[in-house]
Amino acid sequence: MNKHLLSAADLSAGDITRVLDTAAHLAKVTDRAIKKVPTLRGRTVCNLFFEDSTRTRISFELAAKRLSADVINFSAKGSSVSKGESLKDTAITLEAMGVDAIVMRHGASGAPWRLAEWVEAVVVNAGDGTHEHPTQALLDLYTMRQRFPSFDGLKVAIVGDVLHSRVARSNVLALTTMGAEVTLVAPPTLLPARVETWGVAVSYDLDAVLPKQDVVMMLRVQLERQRAGFFPSLREYARLYGLDGRRLDAMADHAIVMHPGPMNRGVEIAAEVADSIERSVIADQVANGISVRMALLYLLLGGPEVAT
Amino acid sequence: MKLLLKGGRLVDPATRHDGTADVLVDDGRVAGVGTGLDTAGAEVVDCDGLVVCPGLVDLHAHLREPGREDAETIETGSRAAALGGYTAVCPMPNTDPVADNAGVVEMVAARGREVGLADLFPVGAVTVGQRGAELAELGAMARSAARVDCFSDDGLPIREARLLRLALEYTRAFDAVVADHAQDASLTDGAQMHEGEVSAMLGLAGWPAAAEDMVVARDLLLAELTGGRLHLCHVSTGGAVELVRAAKARGVRVTAEAAPHHFTLTDEAARSYDPVFKVNPPLREKADVEAVRLGLADGTIDAVATDHAPHAREDKEVEWGSAPPGMLGLETALAVTLTELVEPGYLDLATAVERLTAGPARCRRVGGHGGPVAPGAPANLAVLDPAAAWTVDRARLASRARNTPFHGRELRGRVVHTILRGAFTVRDGRALR
Numbered sequence: 017m018n019k020h021l022l023s024a025a026d027l028s029a030g031d032i033t034r035v036l037d038t039a040a041h042l043a044k045v046t047d048r049a050i051k052k053v054p055t056l057r058g059r060t061v062c063n064l065f066f067e068d069s070t071r072t073r074i075s076f077e078l079a080a081k082r083l084s085a086d087v088i089n090f091s092a093k094g095s096s097v098s099k100g101e102s103l104k105d106t107a108i109t110l111e112a113m114g115v116d117a118i119v120m121r122h123g124a125s126g127a128p129w130r131l132a133e134w135v136e137a138v139v140v141n142a143g144d145g146t147h148e149h150p151t152q153a154l155l156d157l158y159t160m161r162q163r164f165p166s167f168d169g170l171k172v173a174i175v176g177d178v179l180h181s182r183v184a185r186s187n188v189l190a191l192t193t194m195g196a197e198v199t200l201v202a203p204p205t206l207l208p209a210r211v212e213t214w215g216v217a218v219s220y221d222l223d224a225v226l227p228k229q230d231v232v233m234m235l236r237v238q239l240e241r242q243r244a245g246f247f248p249s250l251r252e253y254a255r256l257y258g259l260d261g262r263r264l265d266a267m268a269d270h271a272i273v274m275h276p277g278p279m280n281r282g283v284e285i286a287a288e289v290a291d292s293i294e295r296s297v298i299a300d301q302v303a304n305g306i307s308v309r310m311a312l313l314y315l316l317l318g319g320p321e322v323a324t
Numbered sequence: 325m326k327l328l329l330k331g332g333r334l335v336d337p338a339t340r341h342d343g344t345a346d347v348l349v350d351d352g353r354v355a356g357v358g359t360g361l362d363t364a365g366a367e368v369v370d371c372d373g374l375v376v377c378p379g380l381v382d383l384h385a386h387l388r389e390p391g392r393e394d395a396e397t398i399e400t401g402s403r404a405a406a407l408g409g410y411t412a413v414c415p416m417p418n419t420d421p422v423a424d425n426a427g428v429v430e431m432v433a434a435r436g437r438e439v440g441l442a443d444l445f446p447v448g449a450v451t452v453g454q455r456g457a458e459l460a461e462l463g464a465m466a467r468s469a470a471r472v473d474c475f476s477d478d479g480l481p482i483r484e485a486r487l488l489r490l491a492l493e494y495t496r497a498f499d500a501v502v503a504d505h506a507q508d509a510s511l512t513d514g515a516q517m518h519e520g521e522v523s524a525m526l527g528l529a530g531w532p533a534a535a536e537d538m539v540v541a542r543d544l545l546l547a548e549l550t551g552g553r554l555h556l557c558h559v560s561t562g563g564a565v566e567l568v569r570a571a572k573a574r575g576v577r578v579t580a581e582a583a584p585h586h587f588t589l590t591d592e593a594a595r596s597y598d599p600v601f602k603v604n605p606p607l608r609e610k611a612d613v614e615a616v617r618l619g620l621a622d623g624t625i626d627a628v629a630t631d632h633a634p635h636a637r638e639d640k641e642v643e644w645g646s647a648p649p650g651m652l653g654l655e656t657a658l659a660v661t662l663t664e665l666v667e668p669g670y671l672d673l674a675t676a677v678e679r680l681t682a683g684p685a686r687c688r689r690v691g692g693h694g695g696p697v698a699p700g701a702p703a704n705l706a707v708l709d710p711a712a713a714w715t716v717d718r719a720r721l722a723s724r725a726r727n728t729p730f731h732g733r734e735l736r737g738r739v740v741h742t743i744l745r746g747a748f749t750v751r752d753g754r755a756l757r
């Protein structure tokens with residue numbers, strides 16, 4: 017594995033398998049009465065969040081703490097960053113504090129690449145702008161692997177605002193690396209330029225795609241996209257690209273529904289679908305996030321090899 | 325002071341001279357060209373193996389004074405220009421305050437004369453404050469001591485077709501040029517780089533080539549309608565090159581420039597997320613680079629212009645999305661042109677020199693620059709070693725800023741001497757001031 021985790025593109029099939037295997041092993045820790053191992057004792061992990069995401073931050077924080085690392089939460093809100101301190105200054109400060117790993121969420125695509133140039137610490141991309149969110153992709157793959165024996169030929173549809181979705185980019189990269197067959201479904205205005213070069217299938221018709229899928233991953237729609245004119249109305253969007261009970265019935269019996277959260281119930285996903293006990297693995301995704309992030313910190317910070 | 329540039333290869337596009345000739349300089353002017361000159365009392369400068377040509381002319385530079393002297397000043401920018409072989413530079417008006425009146429353009433020209441390292445021919449703003457609402461006092465700037473004959477809102481496009489039409493018509497009264505930065509703002513809102521495969525992967529909002537092509541097409545139609553003189557800044561797309569080629573063929577009064585980074589680098593450079601590669605218009609694709617090269621080769625594009633855009637370090641050492649667009653150019657343009665266009669055979673040396681001297685001089689009236697190298701003409705000259713290899717080191721640039729996209733690149737072609745009205749501004753590769 018590379019020194020940092022910046023992009024899902026940096027992970028080989030072997031790397032991904034290693035992360036998922038390690039996560040499966042570490043998941044057992046979570047089942048113990050005392051949910052903690054001493055592996056990263058004496059190491060310091062900084063959660064550097066320039067953008068609010070309580071869910072992702074808590075997931076990383078728990079992961080680090082279960083490995084006994086010291087955790088600093090550095091939120092840009094109310095800190096000197098909002099007074100104009102630059103990312104570079106922040107990097108220098110964290111470096112001086114001897115931080116071993118920096119988990120970074122930033123509103124600008126590519127910000128973790130800049131940070132990695134300025135620090136010695138390991139950098140983990142926890143979401144950068146409209147670019148990538150590689151740990152989300154890994155936890156998504158982990159969740160899929162709990163249900164399916166292999167990624168080879170696994171049919172995954174990613175539905176919604178692919179253009180602005182870091183989850184979609186990272187998932188496309190990780191899933192195609194593992195041999196899955198990805199179909200992107202969205203109105204053309206929410207697909208990136210030259211998406212045909214991504215090695216995936218593309219469709220504008222959710223109903224045509226749904227029955228063939230093993231996994232249907234719904235993306236969050238942001239309300240400001242409608243105001244920016246990417247689609248005419250939320251109602252029309254929900255009608256064309258929302259996953260409701262009727263569409264759920266059209267899916268194969270074994271197929272699962274995923275969502276990176278937070279959900280807009282009634283827009284991209286109906287409440288009955290989100291809460292469907294047989295089909296929805298959305299709660300599993302959240303739980304698995306901790307194990308996968310433990311595995312990553314463990315592997316990147318050079319913990320001893322785990323027997324798997 | 326008398327100088328004899330002896331034994332060099334004189335390349336003068338204005339007289340179509342290309343061959344060994346001595347050049348005698350006396351009292352700031354060319355006194356003779358050829359052999360058998362009266363060289364009594366002249367200091368002899370050995371030019372054996374070197375190219376002697378007119379001093380280079382840059383149609384498009386941002387010198388940042390007044391307003392952002394921490395990024396560049398007229399002095400540091402002029403020094404960079406001299407080291408790049410330039411004797412004439414046209415500073416763009418997007419300063420603070422904007423050069424939209426006679427006072428500011430006169431100040432810039434006067435400060436240039438005071439520094440004395442290059443002649444500055446300021447570009448005036450087309451609209452008041454470059455706000456795109458009403459015409460600036462174009463006539464007053466034209467009749468000022470700075471004698472402005474080129475107007476541009478560069479940095480920004482002229483959004484409204486009606487205003488561009490008025491500018492093209494109004495400037496006919498003093499035969500000035502209107503230079504447009506072709507960009508349809510409604511298609512580039514929030515854009516961070518060229519729209520294509522790379523922008524999609526990087527999650528950066530794209531600036532589609534069509535946003536340039538559309539405005540170029542509009543501008544050409546308005547030039548045709550008004551009979552005004554149009555100049556297109558930094559042409560970067562294959563589509564724009566094609567439109568200009570067709571317009572020239574039907575006699576539209578249009579000239580065009582291309583920047584060295586647009587004929588050498590592609591959007592692939594953005595994969596580093598290093599904002600040193602962020603520029604407007606953005607680095608495009610291979611096919612566009614090729615089209616710009618061919619446009620320069622066949623004369624569709626008249627000039628190499630640097631779009632020299634210095635930025636302070638703290639402004640570029642940030643996330644890509646927060647960085648201002650722009651790159652340095654004055655010190656590397658010649659070497660990049662020789663390395664990337666002449667060596668692979670797109671242009672011969674004489675044509676490359678033309679695109680850097682007489683070509684830009686033709687786009688506007690930069691009196692006494694760009695040749696001819698003939699008796700009586702001002703001695704604005706450059707002496708080049710076209711074979712000398714050097715590696716760009718941003719730490720050693722004369723520019724106050726460091727944002728060169730060519731850092732670490734080995735280039736061929738070095739400026740040995742630059743001569744402004746008979747006096748060295750650069751001698752043996754060193755600026756004299």
Ligand SMILES: [Zn+2]
Nearest residue numbers: 478479505557
């Ligand atoms: Zn411009």
Ligand SMILES: [Zn+2]
Nearest residue numbers: 416478479631
């Ligand atoms: Zn410019």
